[in-house]
Amino acid sequence: MTQSVPSVSVTYARNGRSTRANELGMRPMQERAYAKRGEQYLLIKSPPASGKSRALMFIALDKLHHQGLKQAIIVVPERSIGASFNDEPLSQFGFFADWQVPPRWNLCNAPGEDGGKVKSVQAFLASSDRILVCTHATFRFAVDQVGVDTFDDRLIAVDEFHHVSANPDNKLGAHLGQFIARDRVHLVAMTGSYFRGDAEAVLAPQDEAKFDTVTFTYYEQLNGYQYLKQLDIGYYFYTGSYAESILKVLNPHEKTIIHIPSVNSRESTKDKIREVEHIIEELGDWQGRDPKTGFQLVLRPDGRLLRIADLVEDDPRKREPVSAALKDPSQKNNRDHVDIIIALGMAKEGFDWIWCEHALTVGYRASLTEVVQIIGRATRDAPCKTRARFTNLIAEPDAAEQAVIEAVNDTLKAIAASLLMEQVLAPRFNFTPKTPTSGPQAGFDYGAGGYDPNKENIGVNEDSGEFHVEIKGLAEPKTKEAERVCREDLNELVAAFVQDRPSIERGLFDEELVPEELTQVRMGKIIQEKYPELAAGDREAVRQHAIAALNLTQKAKERVAGTALTDEPAPSERPNTAFIQGVRQFVTDSQNRRHRHGRRAAHRRREVGPDLPHGRCRDHRHLRALQHQPRQA
Known part of the structure; x- marks a missing residue:
């Protein structure tokens, strides 16, 4: 008899939105990406099965036919993924052209080693053909051989972009840095996880700032199935x-x-x-x-x-x-x-x-x-x-x-993965400070009573899979880069935080730990290393947004633990509202506690923003539930 052992269990509405095509044959994520087809540097962060490959086809064809680029070179990490870019009859679904890759230019299907395919890349660059598909390795060898300038006025699209690293030892990352410095190519980067397992930065901050980002969340994707x-x-x-x-x-x-x-x-x-x-x-x-x-x-x-x-x-x-x-x-x-x-x-x-x-x-x-x-x-x-x-x-x-040491290491990694996936699978949070001039945002549902100007509000946009959360005293980002980080990079910061071994280790085992040491010092250090160009005020705003997102996800999960963490599917009468109601209940209860306790609770809220309720990153019940065993040293 099989055993079901969920640690994270999420239910969705199945509203069909993410798989519904428009008049050009584009699903919502592809339509969102295509709207930014004119950007020279474009980063598409979207989960598996959301249609990144086809989104790239639409964008590449537009760049070739309408933006004056000579050729498109699609770069994938391994040969098997090259099949994702096989011919597609896009015109049958309303688009202006079909995607066609001549067999000789899909080098993922060609015999021989990557290093030996450099001559094929050179032949392609000298030809009048428009599209080539090759592996990361083939592309690296070709750039080494022919130089960065040979690729001028072309589109380079890098699939599974998390293979790139800002580390100087990463050849693909070094080449992309050279392309960006020369500024003569268009780059489209695609990934389902814009973070690396070794916690290295994918791009140098100055290079990353040049990219316009299209984000399609897991929540949008799965909720729209x-x-x-x-x-x-x-x-x-x-x-x-x-x-x-x-x-x-x-x-x-x-x-x-x-x-x-x-x-x-x-x-x-x-x-x-x-x-x-x-x-x-x-x-x-x-x-x-x-x-x-x-x-x-x-x-x-x-x-x-x-x-x-x-x-x-x-x-x-x-x-x-x-x-x-x-x-x-x-x-x-x-x-x-x-x-x-x-x-x-x-x-x-x-x-x-x-x-x-x-x-x-x-x-x-x-x-x-x-x-x-x-x-x-x-x-x-x-x-x-x-x-x-x-x-x-x-x-x-x-x-x-x-073996004991290795087992504890594996347990810590399991906890980190679970914390990260809870964040990745949740809707996106948009935090704003609560001020006398605050008001409702278009497209958000603020519950039965609507928007209340006299309290912090939480709104939900089911179409986009987003929360709007108001927090009194929340630090606001002052620069466009800090705004972008707060809007696009919170999951990447949570990934860096949960991969930071001291954070997880101390949060699990240190009974004397002051929560601020993790949420202020460790997270603050991570943000400073990842975004060194941000001023101190912007780093603090980013820190508050990241900790607020992590805290809200965990607290909402606790509220719905009795319904979400089950071996059986959730009843159909509550298809996808448990998490939303959990967040609303948490925020509402927190507001009530503040009215009851007043100033006495103020010192316990410092690490997540002045008026967001206190929540230790270390929650022993939650972490032990993830392990399915008593806490071990």
């Missing part, structure tokens, strides 16, 4: 071999991607082939391989025949047919094509299997970016798919001291 209404994110702690415990959380009736652990991790048995064989044996009786697809065929006790794609296999003669079968465009909408995919280092970012209901990962990933990407494999919308989940199997410690 037609079918998927619930997403669960959970952690399951096991003892012994994971292969013996995996069926406790693996439901053979769910379409599942299993990511087995790296052979260098403590969860691995060091025999990846045998691990796959064991999972297959536990699922049923092996019936052989499908001769066409290479899928493993397994007969379940109930008579169902499972089709399992093994991407762990080292023999390319066996693995390549499986990989090709998974990419087969004719099977994209066939739910019965495959049931379970087992992978190691594959089927993560850019892997498009809309039917995936469960992303099951063994061993905690060191990178929060990787976790977000893996979760994204399960968040595609598909008919009859109403619920999706991510489960992380983490080994409990054994008697060895080193």
